[in-house]
Amino acid sequence: EIAGELATRLNLDTGGDVEELAKARTASAIAELVGGERPNVAFGASSAPNVAFGASDATNATLGRSEPGPAEPAPVIVAPKRLVMAECELALAETPDVAGRTFLLLGRGPLAEAVRTRLTGLGATAEVADDVRAGFDGVLFLPDGGPVLPAAFPQYQAALAATPAWLLTAGPGEGLRGFHRSLAREYPDTLTRVVELSPAESPEARAAAFVAELSTVDREPVVVREGATRKGFRMTEQGLGLLGSSGAGPAGDGAAEAAALGLDRDSVVLLVGGAKGITARFAATLAGTARCRIELLGRTPVPAADDEYPQARDAKDLRAALIKAGLKSPAEIERTIRRIQGEREVRQTLGKLEALGSPARYQSVDMLDAEAVHRAVKEIHAEHGRLDGIVYAAGVIEDKLVAEKTPESFGRVYGTKVDGARTLLEATADLPDEPKFVVLFGSIAATLGNRGQSDYAAANDALESLGRRWPAGRAVTVHWGPWAPTGDHDGMVTPELMRDYARRGIALIDPEEGTLGLLRELAWGRPETAAVVHTASGW
Ligand SMILES: NC(=O)c1ccc[n+]([C@@H]2O[C@H](COP(=O)([O-])OP(=O)(O)OC[C@H]3O[C@@H](n4cnc5c(N)ncnc54)[C@H](OP(=O)(O)O)[C@@H]3O)[C@@H](O)[C@H]2O)c1
Secondary structure, eight states, X not given: OHXXXXXXXXXXXXXXXXXXXXXXXXXXXXXXXXXXXXXXXXXXXXXXXXXXXXXXXXXXXXXXXXXOOTTOOOOOEEXXXXXXXXXXXXXXXXXXXXXXXXXXXXXXXHHHHHHHHHHHHTTOEEEEESSOOSOOSEEEEOOOSSOOTTTTHXXXXXXXXXXXXXXXXXXXXXXXXXXXXXXXXXXXXXEEEEEEOOTTSOHHHHHHHHHHTTOOSOOOXXXXXXXXXXXXXXXXXOOOHHHHHHSSOTTOOSHXXXXXXXXXXXXXXXXXXXXXXXXXXXXXXXXXXXXXEEEEEESSOOOOSSOSOTTOOSHHHHHHHHXXXXXXXXXXXXXXXXXXXXXXXXXXXXXXXXXXXXXXXXXXXXXXXXXXXXXXXXXXXXXXXXXXXXXXXXXXXXOOOGGGOOHHHHHHHXXXXXXXXXXXXXXXXXXXXXXXXXXXXXXXXXXXXXXXXXXXXXXXXXXXXXXXXXXXXXXXXXXXXXXXXXXXXXXXXXXXXXXXXXXXXXXXXXXXXXXXXXXXXXXXXOTTOOEEEEESSOO
């Protein structure tokens, strides 16, 4: 944060990366980096991320603070494209040359034993252990079933601290694809990969396939093995077919989609995280097209009918008003500003939904409080006798590189998405009827990986596994690229971040098109398509 603030105040051109500046620990090291005389000093090009996407990443979140200058590029805000993660065949992996190399194997069981035997046969040294120690060329995670994340994060962190040549995990496992895609971006000198093995094969066959993945024929972070065949994934554009392009059409109002989904005034849709951000926009689209009843959940307290400080329009005004009212602690002032602004956004969403013709209610429920979630779902269903659609969009970001992230922070980011969605899945599984649709809001960080977002990428990836288990007419995880903020419901992309994206030439999703695109996805997408990417950016 300090580095970002410094870059803003000195008007430094950091080339999109303040990391180098953040690493400078003394005043003289900072002075050397910024040069001292020229206001526009470029540095850190070599450590700049090669791609940036998702709502935020560790570097652009801190950097994106400067005001737009006269020469700033305008943001590009367009309709999103629809893509899927298509499997592609990869080159065969040759037997790796590991003679004389040392490996630490984390995990007990037949697979770990078979991998140890295989490595020893190739002339390597392999030690099976429960905890990470330094001094090995490769660290291999062999969980052999059972969840790996978030519990194993500290072990990954410890293993990566020594920058081993290899860091491989035997999958499949919840969230491991997004996690390894992010590790690959943060640790370019380590071959980091999740190898998805067929549980039907013997431990020896799986060990042979796993060890073959120490090969450096490519640096794919996710490899699916079927015998000797290797498969990876490529994001590939895929339309929705004739109906999808001619249903409501890009300029349509979504009424045809709402009808195709069976949504009308009697329907009930629950949106978790729906009182704010991009989900509030989707709630408005549902209201405008179906006038259905809308139930919203979020952590923000239920707002009182009237604003406490109606004259104070923005954070600056509120700060002045709160100080005048006697608040002294800066932390308390900032917390109160966030609460008031959160309550304003909720109030505004409710007002808009009602104005569009949808009866709407907001309840303050923390998705990490399982009892409260079960209670809320039961009550909503009991009151209306139905639940037609579910949107799960709760999420938080706490971007930091793996080396700097705490396990608690990893757990919060991961748990808000995964534990929250799992609780909701369990709560709705008890209901007598399946919902017509369930949509889980994921992120493009899961499909491409992102520096500083290993937790967020893993969590959004893990949503896919939950979505696949959700009984519904259509259950789909939509991995979003960044949306454009428009003032009232910015969500995770702040106006500052938008300017940063503009500088990087990254296009943002037009909110109107984004919500209609989602409605089309739900109406015309094939039920077996469990995950899609909707993004305006052209990666
Ligand atoms: N905006 C983008 O460009 C973008 C891109 C990719 C993916 N996404 C995904 O889209 C979703 C919405 O994001 P957004 O940009 O609209 O951000 P946002 O405004 O911050 O929305 C996040 C929502 O989640 C709720 N939430 C967080 N923790 C919760 C908890 N423990 N229990 C209940 N609710 C909780 C928040 O409510 P409170 O504030 O009241 O806690 C808020 O309504 C997220 O899942 C995000 O990952 C967004």
